[in-house]
Every structure is written in C-alpha cells, then in structure tokens.
Amino acid sequence: MEHADVVVVGGGPAGAACAAAVRRARPDADVLVLDRAGFPRDKVCGDGIAPEALDVLGGLGIDVPALTDGFPAVPRLRLQGPRGTTVERTTHRPSVVVPRAVLDGRLLAQVLAGGVRFQRHTVRSIAVHPTHVEVDGRFTAPVLVGADGAESVVRRALGIAPNAPDRLAVAIRGYAPVPAGAEGVQVVTTTEQRWPAYAWSFPLGDGRANVGYGELVSAGVTRAELVAGLHRLLPGVEPGDLRAHRLPLSTGRPRLPDGRVLLAGDAQSLINPLTGEGIFYAVLSGALAGAASAHGAQAGQVHRRLLRRRLGAHLRSSGLASQLSRWPVLMDAAVRAATEDQRVFDDVVALGLADGRLTARTLAATVRRVR
Incomplete structure (x- = not known):
C-alpha cells in the first residue's frame, strides 16, 4: 500500500x-x-x-x-437571445481563453x-x-x-x-478560424429551434476560436443534429477535430x-x-x-x-434563472434589458460565468421588456 x-x-x-x-x-x-x-x-x-x-x-x-x-484577455461579450435580440458590451473584467x-x-x-x-x-x-x-x-x-x-x-x-436527462447537457466542440466580426469577443448565441440550445465562439487570440454547440440530453439530440445546430447558429464556421462531451448541470x-x-x-x-x-x-x-x-x-x-x-x-x-429561461420571451427580454443598462449586463454575466445572483434590478428590467 x-x-x-x-x-x-x-x-x-x-x-x-x-x-x-x-x-x-x-x-x-x-x-x-x-x-x-x-x-x-x-x-x-x-x-x-x-x-x-x-x-x-x-x-x-x-x-x-x-x-x-x-x-490575450477577451474584453467583450456578445449575447444573442433566442428571438434574435443581441447585446455586445465590455465586461466588468475581461475573460481569457x-x-x-x-x-x-x-x-x-x-x-x-x-x-x-x-x-x-x-x-x-x-x-x-x-x-x-x-x-x-x-x-x-x-x-x-x-x-x-x-x-x-x-x-x-x-x-x-x-x-x-433534463439535468444533463451534451455539447460538441472544435477549433476554427474566428468568425467574421468576432475577434476579441466571446460570442454566445441561442435559438428558439430545439430550445434550449446555444452555440459559442471564444477567440484564442491567434486567429482561431473554440466553437461549439450544446443541448439538453432529454431532447434526444444526435451527433449529426449537434453538428447541424453548430452550422445553423455559426454559419460558415467549419471546425476541425469535433468532439462531444456531457455536462452534468x-x-x-x-x-x-x-x-x-x-x-x-x-x-x-x-x-x-x-x-x-x-x-x-x-x-x-x-x-x-x-x-x-x-x-x-x-x-x-x-x-x-x-x-x-x-x-x-x-x-x-x-x-431559478434556468427555469425561467425555458420561456424564450423572457430570455430575449433579459438580453434587451442588458442592451439598455450596463448594470443588468454585468448582473447577467456574473450569474452565467461566476457566482452572481438573480438581482431584483435584473428581474424588474426583464419583466418590463417582455413583448
């Protein structure tokens, strides 16, 4: 021993x-x-x-x-809601990829x-x-x-x-040239199709980006559908060495x-x-x-x-935010609120990337912008 x-x-x-x-x-x-x-x-x-x-x-x-x-540090983040509403701002502190x-x-x-x-x-x-x-x-x-x-x-x-399965996601990831207009920007984009689903592009600073796409396992997604989702949300991106993994939420x-x-x-x-x-x-x-x-x-x-x-x-x-996000209209309203208020944007980033909380400010701003 x-x-x-x-x-x-x-x-x-x-x-x-x-x-x-x-x-x-x-x-x-x-x-x-x-x-x-x-x-x-x-x-x-x-x-x-x-x-x-x-x-x-x-x-x-x-x-x-x-x-x-x-x-290099990546100072900006772009979020696109499932109905197309988009916000891009400088984050309170930059991330690195x-x-x-x-x-x-x-x-x-x-x-x-x-x-x-x-x-x-x-x-x-x-x-x-x-x-x-x-x-x-x-x-x-x-x-x-x-x-x-x-x-x-x-x-x-x-x-x-x-x-x-409804508490487990599966994602596919590869490396590709940075999409046009996304150098120096972390991109997270969503769609109503097969919701909840999202794609990302995170630039490495050398002309390449880590790109991927994920969904819940409960949706019964196949590898071919993961690849199709990636191409749908990041058109023109052709990553190599695509590999899938599971994400226990x-x-x-x-x-x-x-x-x-x-x-x-x-x-x-x-x-x-x-x-x-x-x-x-x-x-x-x-x-x-x-x-x-x-x-x-x-x-x-x-x-x-x-x-x-x-x-x-x-x-x-x-x-709680995950439960609320099952309604695409709420997700788009949150993104819309973030386009109008840097504080809401910072709240959303902290909740999604660190240890932030769902603040009363963000909830109220989201509810006001539901359409």
Missing part, C-alpha cells in the same frame, strides 16, 4: 486546485494526484476562463500570468512544483473504512477527493446516480456525502445551467475540498457547509 495524507482523483482544474489548497493550508501534507491520462492532455471544453476563476487560483499561490501567458491542453498542463505543473505528487493510474474501485479510504488495493489516505469529471468513478463508487447536483470521500467540479454536477461554464465552479469547489480535507471523518460535512456558504445563494439563483 502507498499512503498519502490526501488522494485526489483527477488532475484537471478541480483536482489541481484541491491539491494546491491542501498544500497551502498544510505545507507538509503529502498529496497524491491520480489521473488515467498524462499531462498535458486535451479536455473537451469551451476554454473560456472567467476572471473569478483566476482569482481563486491566485489565492492558492498559482502564478496566474504564467498560466495564461500567450493568450486558453485551450485546456495548455491550461491543465500548466496548472498541474505548478502544483507539482509545489510538492504535490502525481501518478498515472486508472481508478477502478474505492473502499471506505472507518479510519481511511482505499483505492484499488494500492493507495490509502484519510481523505479522498473525486475530481474526476462528468463520468466520475468516485461518484459511482459512492452509489450516487448520474444526472437525469448544477440543477441536478446530488447532496454531498458525509465522511471521508468528497466530490468537486463536474463530478459534483457543478456546471452552470445557463452557460455550461464549469471552470470557476471546478477550482472553487476543489479549493474548498482541499480546505475540508483536514477534517478527516467530518470532511464531507465541512465541505458541504463551505460550499453552501460560498455558492448556496448563487446556485439557487442560477437554478
């Missing part, structure tokens, strides 16, 4: 943030990250990183400029340089004992954190069911378990139901899992309390 103080399953942003948080709080802690892949490796994602996610990483001692080096093959590799390398250990290993079984957690009969630790993504082995080992997140096994990021169904954003949730929930890991048998309870305190109000807001 190989022993560690904390075992983290998954070396992506959630797992790396967790490992960094453990070492930040306990510099002598032995943290072991297990991942079936070597790094750098690609991960199907929109690649957009909100400034709030970088704030979390900076607070863990991560060198953020080194993390994003070579990828970094391919996950670059971001995850750089982030994990910084964490490993800080004393965390890494081993390539495919986790298959987890046994929880009164005093420790055992992985595949090979590794033990007082606490284990499952940060192993949407198809989490750790989550299955805990007996937690996957999200229901936060509206279907499970109750976090008690005890010595924690979940973070996609494994916990922390994907924003409005935008599909997950990196902010990943690094934040990972960091909080790292903080909770010091509590041993009570780690699960502590993690649940920390997340509720930090994200509870936001998740209630995003869940």
